[in-house]
Amino acid sequence: MQTQVAKPLRYGILLLPHAAMADLALITEVLSRANQLAEKKLYEFLLLSPSGDAMPLTNGIKAPVDLPLSYAPKLDGLFVIADEIAGDVDVDELSKTIHAQATEKLQLIGIGCGSYWLARAGLLNGYRSTIHWQEINRFTEEFPEVIVSSNLYEIDRNRMSCAGGASTLDFMMVLVGQQQGHDFAAQLSELFSMERIRPGNERQRIPLATRIGASQPKLTEAVSLMEANIEEPLTTDDIAYYVGISRRQLERLFKQHLSAVPSKYYLELRLKRARQLLQQTSKSIVQIGLACGFSSGPHFSSSYRNHFGITPREERSSRNTGKNASE
Incomplete structure (x- = not known):
């Protein structure tokens, strides 16, 4: 046979x-x-x-x-x-x-x-x-x-x-x-000279973890809380409470490892998220502002301009111009 x-x-x-x-x-x-x-x-x-x-x-x-x-x-x-x-x-x-x-x-x-x-x-x-x-x-x-x-x-x-x-x-x-x-x-x-095969349940390394490693778990946890609460931002006191340290300790960690106070770092996270949405979605500017924790259009626009040097409307316009040019 x-x-x-x-x-x-x-x-x-x-x-x-x-x-x-x-x-x-x-x-x-x-x-x-x-x-x-x-x-x-x-x-x-x-x-x-x-x-x-x-x-x-x-x-x-x-x-x-x-x-x-x-x-x-x-x-x-x-x-x-x-x-x-x-x-x-x-x-x-x-x-x-x-x-x-x-x-x-x-x-x-x-x-x-x-x-x-x-x-x-x-x-x-x-x-x-x-x-x-x-x-x-x-x-x-x-x-x-x-x-x-x-x-x-x-x-x-x-x-x-x-x-x-x-x-x-x-x-x-x-x-x-x-x-x-x-x-x-x-x-x-x-x-392939692999030292080990990493298991699938190993989490991806986010940039923060790459920069500070596992030596500052409280800081990593605080930033994770910020990333999970973009639409309804937490206060600095709330973050310190959930992480289990004092506000002063939290501020010290951010200043030492990220060269920023927690509120400024949080604002930059929200603005970067807004920029991503402006570039990659068709949501209105007002919708994006609300989704990123800004209570009004003017507040969103001025914060965005102060950080990136252009307004959200100009950001959206430049994206559309670039898209049309490539077509």
Whole structure:
């Protein structure tokens, strides 16, 4: 009786506008190295784009692809790689094409901001998912049906997501380990000189944590409270109370490590959030001001101008001008 040879797993790698070269390189390199280590073809992959045209990456290089997504053969899994959530993507067509591929066994994997586009296609409702830390707030706001985390990566049944960058390598090792065994993944990680494979429940490092490390948990907790309360700002006394230190101690921590008093740091957080909303959403200026904790339009406008040197209206106008020029 002839032994049936297992077919290689076939992955599509869908590049959306300005996908990160690093993510593409890590995914393809891990799959290729796995084939070399096994001395047989465990994986095959196809590079795809929505239209079949070469796709511009974050570094300016245009990556040629094998096929448009609509022409892809049946896949075992589909990586969706994106580095921004403001790209020119036909979401209806993307949704239709992915749904045509989707089966109960098909793995859908968002890398970087790829999970945002999977959510836009209605494919993450009821699943745990993550995204790059810069977009977590918007991701949470836009998709209340998605269970959003700030972890490095999430694996929830056949829906997977990864924050991108260095965490892509950790995720790929875990994915291969699930399919080929942990010993195989350990050998593969040695080829990449990995000291360890980080678990998915390890949280993404936010800039503050990167700057001060774990040595100031009270300060990190205070900033986390601020980030979670943008629309209805807490007072400095409230933050000190919830963190469990005196107001004077809190002010000392901010001055020593962030060179600002808590109220000024909080205001800058809210203004940066407002700028992000002005640049990336179509919400009105009044709505954005209220969403960022400003009680009136004039207060929002003057605070914004004092910090950035232009008014919210000028910010919105410059964004639209730049968008029209690129078109």
